Amino acid sequence: MIRVEGLVHRYGDTVAVDALDLTIDDGECVVLAGANGSGKTTLVRHFNGLLEPDAGSVSVNGRAVAENLVAARTAVAMVFQHPEDQLVAATVGADVAFGPENLGLSRDDIDRRVSESLAAVNLDGRADERVDTLSGGEVERLAIAGALAMEPDHLVLDEPFTGLDEPARQSVLARLQELRTSGTSLVVVTHDLRDVTELADRVVVLSDGRVALDTTPENASDRLADLGIRPPPSC
Amino acid sequence: MIRVEGLVHRYGDTVAVDALDLTIDDGECVVLAGANGSGKTTLVRHFNGLLEPDAGSVSVNGRAVAENLVAARTAVAMVFQHPEDQLVAATVGADVAFGPENLGLSRDDIDRRVSESLAAVNLDGRADERVDTLSGGEVERLAIAGALAMEPDHLVLDEPFTGLDEPARQSVLARLQELRTSGTSLVVVTHDLRDVTELADRVVVLSDGRVALDTTPENASDRLADLGIRPPPSC
Amino acid sequence: MATEHESVELVGDELVGNIARAALFAALMGAGAYVSFPNPISPIPVTLQVLVVFLAGIFLGPIWGGVSISLYLVAGGLGAPVFAGGSAGFGALVGPTAGYLWSYPLAAALVGFLVHGTELGDYRVGTVRLVGAMVAGTAVIYALGVIGFAFVQNVGLGAAFWTAAAAFIPAEAFKIAAAVGIVRSDAIAAN
Amino acid sequence: MLTYEPGDSFAHRLDPRTKLAVQISFAAAGLAHTTPVGLTVLGVVAAVSLRAADTSPFSALYAIRYAVPFLVVGPVVETARLGAPWFDPAAAIDPALASIRVLLVFLVAAAYVKTTPIRESRAAVQRLVPGRFGVALGVGVALVFRFLPLIRHDLLRVREAQAARLGQTRRLDERLSLVAAGGLRRTFARADSLALALRSRCFAWNPTLPELRFSRRDAPVLGLAVSLLVSVFL
């Protein structure tokens, strides 16, 4: 469970997250939507302690993030908004192995996780390719594989569908569905609900760093346009 | 008019564009779609001579691109993905002025073009702002303004909507609609037709470096899924 | 209408690519200067500038590596916040750390020359050659840095050596190791 | 941080070339006259520069605060002796004068940075440096200003990316090389996109240069620059 209480985050004078409360239960799939600049990315970066609160607190599985960074980062894996920022190694396989290696697993476990994660995003058999020869869509999938290899309790994806073509989107979506069925909780950040309605249990919409709406996908539609989000086709 | 005849482009062993023929008329708005890696970006980079053909030829307004680079680049302006990497100055006005300055125009002409282009994308009066304080949608529009300042006959946009929220997308779309009405021909590259059906006169779908479909938006839907493209909502 | 621009002399494609790289490496150098840690025994901070100097020589070669770092100095002198800790302006170019700053383009060119010769080739050379090139570059940086410090601050060379060179040797060893790591890991496609 | 701030002070309205000339001749004069009298005169010039830039001495000092340790350290290392009497205060005088000179040069440079937009600095480069070299240098300078914040941001992101997957467990040099490699990859990727954009926008050797014009206002200031320079040879 991820619990956010009274979280405030400021960049200079901008208040990006403003006294926000939110709880994400185990196994839940939450879509986090909101216009550009509404604070989505800032919020999720607190889930694994990449940012420090100016006020309030965040806990993961009952332990404060700030005091248990390793635990938080093992429990919460993250796919960044710009996946090309996220790759740390020169080849596909080495990049996916980076996280598991840091967990101190055995080589066999690492290899298993690497091949499973690559298969999940349709990159199997490409472990030896260089990351800088991948297309935009492939980089996104590789970033997802790197996060999956952490076998996290909670997976946070910051706008994972931008730049993906339809087959890739379908395959990522299918994999996310599987994860959800297997009990991993998902937080999918987007400003385009068309991509994720099939997946969501719950839609949370941010506006100016606060929760403006927290409801089921079915009930979300009416107010979305006001909040700067493209509603899913209503037919 | 842009005319492509028998164009071939290879990267090493990969044939990215494969004996392709295509004509884009003045004033037309063409949506160029296709899965990741189908050759869209490679194709459009031939329109203003950023790449050289391995075989075949490209001409703009009846003149071969390879022999008239300046003519091709003033007639065809281009906005790529990741617009932030295309801005060359730290302030808005200085960036838009860059192209016209290179054409050796008089200071008055340059100033006129800058203010007209900024007005065309709703950034008028913001010439002195710093580029790094703009939002994603504003950066995209600024990149378009920089292209418009070349007073092109044809404007090519490579995935202009990725990462934009709904208000930003609407505002870019509205600018493009206006340009189209004013007679500029548009080529919009995408793999998501949902974004641009309102705009298109014609949909051209690439697959493995060839034209797989060339038709009106209304007639496009049936075959799109096979070609790796997400069809627009059919309701 | 296109005929009106007949006199435009386009910059050649290859040169455009090199200018873009030089400018972005200069910016990377500025970002490296911003990563700055106080040194307990010297007023001069530990920064990543020296690492970027190495990388400019290794990845851009002697000419464009040197050009890139020179561009960095010009931009900083004109007010870009690219010097240690994000400072800016002409003052730094004649201040206590001026010796280091002026040495950087020379060091980048020297590293580039020792790795590539005069033509930019494959950067993946033997470790000994790579480390040797960077040690030579470091020597140039320290020599000019110490002389500059002694001259500008009007102190003796001995005192300057302790504050401006000896205090940094361990940090430099890390940077050389990091640069070797980058080259060995094949992290960047060869040109 | 020291940056340009829009305004219309006297210094804002000077030609950037004039301001560059003052800085250079000021630094040269400082070197030639590192004496109590020389520095008093230069101190007055520095104060006038700040006044012309509408900048209070305190905010200017604050903007260059990172330089303060240097001012102290020269005198301190010179007075220290390895044996009794341990201290030799007389030895501090020369380094202390040098420190004051450095401080004054920084203040005058701060006045330039605060009052000169990038556009004008670039124009000055393109006027002062002849030919193609000047054109390329001017564009290069503009590009450094433009891309610096992006590359800084990239380095931060690369560090975060490592941290998110528990990279802190690795050795320092390995972490450093991962960050640098990530930064390098992003730098090359940005350079590639930028090169395409420059070509698309007809990057040329013979552009219309930004306008710069000396005005009557510049005359006394140029006079000051010349006198400072002449004083070097006195």
Ligand SMILES: Nc1ncnc2c1ncn2[C@@H]1O[C@H](COP(=O)(O)OP(=O)(O)OP(=O)(O)O)[C@@H](O)[C@H]1O
């Ligand atoms: N590093 C930063 N420095 C200063 N301001 C920032 C920084 N990052 C974000 N902001 C500001 O904080 C606010 C929230 O930004 P955030 O990135 O969290 O929004 P977002 O909802 O993820 O938007 P997007 O859809 O564009 O990704 C915005 O106003 C943004 O301009």
Ligand SMILES: Nc1ncnc2c1ncn2[C@@H]1O[C@H](COP(=O)(O)OP(=O)(O)OP(=O)(O)O)[C@@H](O)[C@H]1O
């Ligand atoms: N610089 C390059 N070097 C080698 N191969 C390349 C390069 N650029 C593209 N390719 C390959 O050429 C093919 C066409 O790529 P292109 O970028 O034109 O596709 P695209 O349709 O624009 O795809 P996307 O939707 O991912 O942008 C792909 O197979 C790609 O991997």
Ligand SMILES: O=C(O)CCCC[C@@H]1SC[C@@H]2NC(=O)N[C@@H]21
């Ligand atoms: O930007 C500046 O003002 C120059 C700073 C100089 C730092 C020097 S370079 C050699 C030595 N190694 C470091 O890490 N710091 C110093």
Ligand SMILES: [Mg+2]
């Ligand atoms: Mg975001």
Ligand SMILES: [Mg+2]
């Ligand atoms: Mg593409």
